[in-house]
Amino acid sequence: MALDERKARILRAVIEEHIETGIPVGSRIIARRYSLGVSSATIRNEMADLEETGYLDKPHTSSGRVPSDKGYRFYVDELMPRRGLTREEHAAIESVFRSKVMDVVSVLKEAVRVVSETTCYLGFVLGPEFADVTYQAIHLLPLSAGKGLLVIATDIGFVESCIIEVPVMNREEMAYVAGMLNRHLTGINLDGVGDRAHRLLHEEASRYAEIIDQVVDFLRSMVSDAGEERLYVGGAVNLLRQPEFQDIDRARELLLAIEREGVIQSILDSQSHAQDSGIAIGAENRLDSVADVSVVYATFQVGKSEGKIGLLGPKRMDYARAVAIVRDFERRLSRFFSQDN
């Protein structure tokens, strides 16, 4: 199935031309703009072959060619140049990590924003699962009569909080309860914390069973949060600038599917059989709603857990740039979250 040199060159030219212009590309254009040393007729023949072998498609009988999924796949695997970052891209990415006060969620949101802005596609980050995370500290603060604020900080800088119901108690008593929770649960993997907390604390302090139950509930919800809470999506507007989303119905359906049906998680899940990073092109991800978009993502390390950063755009995407940007973010985020930066 390997292509000979010339076919590959032509395929690459067609794809890059199409990526740039967005319209079907004909043999004349290729002959003129790319100096391949052959005439348009020859290119025409080669393009016919490429169509027959499935690398190119034709929207209709007498129009130019458009890359097929298989064509894009071959391109990203074999033909695509590895490029670096432009000065602007570099600066934009840099800025995410240079703000003075940084909380992890803001950094992730900023990353999404910058990914989207620099590429003009839709950016996303999937935060780390909490299953592999240990927490540093748990705090319980009086809020108002009958309400307490539960704060849990993990070892990777994520802080989660929620409001729970507490029996009336004074500040000291609450501090005592917090201290107790801290002593028994610090440094434990959140995944196993449920059972342990339950057993341990139920015996020692049945007076605070209600509180403990709620703490356990909250810990469970942190772990099991199936992605909704962990996924940050941004820059949908940028997608509307792409010529393929001038059709408002298409655009709406896609955005709906992303917002409501969690297609991004689905794609990442279906991809995750192995690689740290990847590209999912069009129908490669099985969902109809994303049959004509591509996703480029990479996995960054967050302590023992991991997160993903990526972008979603039309199949006609500047893959070289997308990969460069996503990869760079992956490196920087891994560094940002690493213990020894």
Next chain:
Amino acid sequence: MALDERKARILRAVIEEHIETGIPVGSRIIARRYSLGVSSATIRNEMADLEETGYLDKPHTSSGRVPSDKGYRFYVDELMPRRGLTREEHAAIESVFRSKVMDVVSVLKEAVRVVSETTCYLGFVLGPEFADVTYQAIHLLPLSAGKGLLVIATDIGFVESCIIEVPVMNREEMAYVAGMLNRHLTGINLDGVGDRAHRLLHEEASRYAEIIDQVVDFLRSMVSDAGEERLYVGGAVNLLRQPEFQDIDRARELLLAIEREGVIQSILDSQSHAQDSGIAIGAENRLDSVADVSVVYATFQVGKSEGKIGLLGPKRMDYARAVAIVRDFERRLSRFFSQDN
């Protein structure tokens, strides 16, 4: 400028018809669908008067009428029925406050989602400013060598965190620093905390000056955050379902203005000369980018501070429903944040 009974009835009919169908409405339709007891010719005459006095507009010479900003204004001030919530709306709103583990940010985000879903417009919440807030506790936790996690909990259940640089110290020392910060700053209005912290702590503990500086920076950034961080927007997709946003350029420009130029804050700011709730119709808010949309909002109490919840939709909006939903949310959010719920 008051309208006589019949003109008011016709204006109301025109507006409600237009809200429902979205197309310019003619005299025939009004005569047939609304039993006003007069013929289409009479209605035609009245409509001509209403146009002359500025309550109605005509897109072109021989088309039906469309309400003007002035018309909508009169409608919402004088004609609009006060309606309650349907069972479904009630249930949807209820669901926001019934989840077991609630953190304040999730509640606000959920509120945005529900506002948007129930109305099919774009929903938003502007969280409370931190200037009037006092904080409950400050924590400092070791994260990795040279990094610490600063966590600040306010008395209204908001928890903010950030990563700061700390000199190498052991856990006990860090706990001591946290304790010191707590002792000196607990219960103070965040607005004035900067100076006080600075003076007080610089003397007592110059060894920790770097940390204190960063804490102060962070507190300052919490207070001064000009709305970006406080504004939650959601449901932009729903706007794309509205017939007035079938034009993709319009839609894109609007969403861009919302995302990048903060028009929602601008509108709320320009409105805030007084009222707790309000409706800004079309060109009433001075910005071109929102000249053909309306905003309905209400202010809820959060301790001594306040937040706003609202929605943005086409001028041709179901104002009665919008007001009902926004008002209900305002009541519930105020209750949710009140000290004694």
Next chain:
DNA sequence: GGTTAGCACTCTATGGCCAGGAGTGCTAAG
């Protein structure tokens, strides 16, 4: 005087039609 029927007029939206242009596939010559 207010109301209504009738009618001419205006303007938009829709669909068909035609010409122009881009691109292909095929054939035959180099």
Next chain:
DNA sequence: CTTAGCACTCCTGGCCATAGAGTGCTAACC
């Protein structure tokens, strides 16, 4: 194997005619 030439296909955009909705005006009516 490559290339020039040519007939053919199909999309695109402009143009025109028609249909339809709605208005404003006038004249008749109560």
